[in-house]
Amino acid sequence: MTALVFIEHENGAIRQPSRSAIAALAKLGDVHVLLAGTDLSAAATAAASIAGVAKVLTAEDAVLADNLAEPLAALLTALAGDYSHVAAAATAAGKNALPRAAALLDAQVISDIVGVEGADTFIRPIYAGNALATVKSKDPVRVLTVRAAAFPPAEPTGGSASTEAAPAAALDAAKAAAAKSRHVSYEIHKSERPELSAARVVVSGGRGMAASENFKLLEPIADKLGAAIGASRAAVDSGFVPNDRQVGQTGTIVAPELYIAIGISGAIQHLAGMKDSKVIVAINKDEEAPIFQVADYGLVADLFKAVPELDAELAKA
């Protein structure tokens, strides 16, 4: 039983959600990883040293540089014949390409798994995380996306995998599939802070923050804790922060060691994105806010008073 895991790279490093996907599949047997794009040598070296990786396949071509679903799904489909499982992290790229590859293989994708029960049996959340379904696949190739927050990432060192180029036929399939779509541009939001999905601590603000500039109040706290800054959908919809900050069913799903929710009421949609955090802290002036039902530590207070106080307390340490 060997799994093929599509992994994403950034500046020569392997993204953490991809390492979580490797860890999830390593429970079942050998893991081969697939790297796609251009200038893969640094990323291939990084991938080969990840613990649990037996082989690195590289697919080097400009059509694969932007993770467009059409060429990527064709590539995965062309390679799938040798594997029992085809998987990727449930990132924007994974969620875009894997269901397309699954349909090309006439398989039902199993999205966002949080548990591996066996080679064909997986656990996945449904209804915004309010229920967990255990499903058994009858398809010969199981196509999966993996919720990164549910699996500790595979260690970046300790492995010594061999690297080889993907077969030319697979690359040709990717090129042929690239005719109908093209990448036009990116608009990436720059951030010096840790990536939201991988941060050990997340500080999030909600509608209670009242204005965009008030999110600056969270920065000194985030700096002191080495935290990523997140937001509720209400804060995003109010235009306080860009949408890639959103934690929730429709945004990023996080499970940090510490999640601090500030001015967030705790709607079902938001809880779906953070309720697996190890410790949850809520600061809200409404003591009836549903967030207090999941918070390990709740403080009923005006955030504009409590946040500067929190910063001062953390500075003491």
Place this chain on the structure above:
Amino acid sequence: MKILVPVKRVVDYNVQVRVRADQQGVETTGVKMSMNPFDEIAVEEAVRLKEKGVATEIVVLSIGPAQAQDTLRTALAMGADRAVLITAEPNPEPLAVAKLIKAVAEKEGPSIIILGKQAIDDDMNATSQSLAALLDWPQGTFASKVEVKGEEVEVTREIDGGLETVALKLPAIISTDLRLNEPRYAALPNIMKARKKPLETLTPADLSVDVTPRLETLKVAEPAKRQGGKKVGSVAELVEKLKTEARVI
């Protein structure tokens, strides 16, 4: 051009769902059902494309129990022209749904199919991508902006860390993200008019599609409950507890 919009009837997003005692699903009897929120955004986008003169006809499609008719009437009241209902119970999986939509698309010949990015019941996020694969059309998923430019459609997509714009040759598949638009409410006169708009009913057998599930649900369970609710009196106490009790800072 013609636009096809598949919509799904789901448990209303405000309902706190309960897992059934037999662990075979969640309680849906007597529970409020609505159109999947992402699908409302898909209908809205199609109607806006018609208002701009880009689209000439909007066909809405739903697959599910007979009551999915109500969901289709809502879409018609928002501005769709006619509806197709494929009755199937229980709801087929995304792959089977994609096969059914493909069969309808082959009869209808739309230039664009707009779907929600995911249904809030199964949270699969798979139908649009699978449909694009089966039709061999390009896909613009998680769209926050859509612009038809001649023989192409430009789609701005929400990705990790920001936005990406892709150009797709028509015909194409688009899946909607939350920020694409704000769906309109159907006005009462439009709800009345929607009752008279055509609604065709089919079955999977009419379209020769096998909807046998590929996934067997062994169990549906409640997630572990959190022990929440402990309140602290001050910021100082909070920091103290995080240091000494929770040991996370």
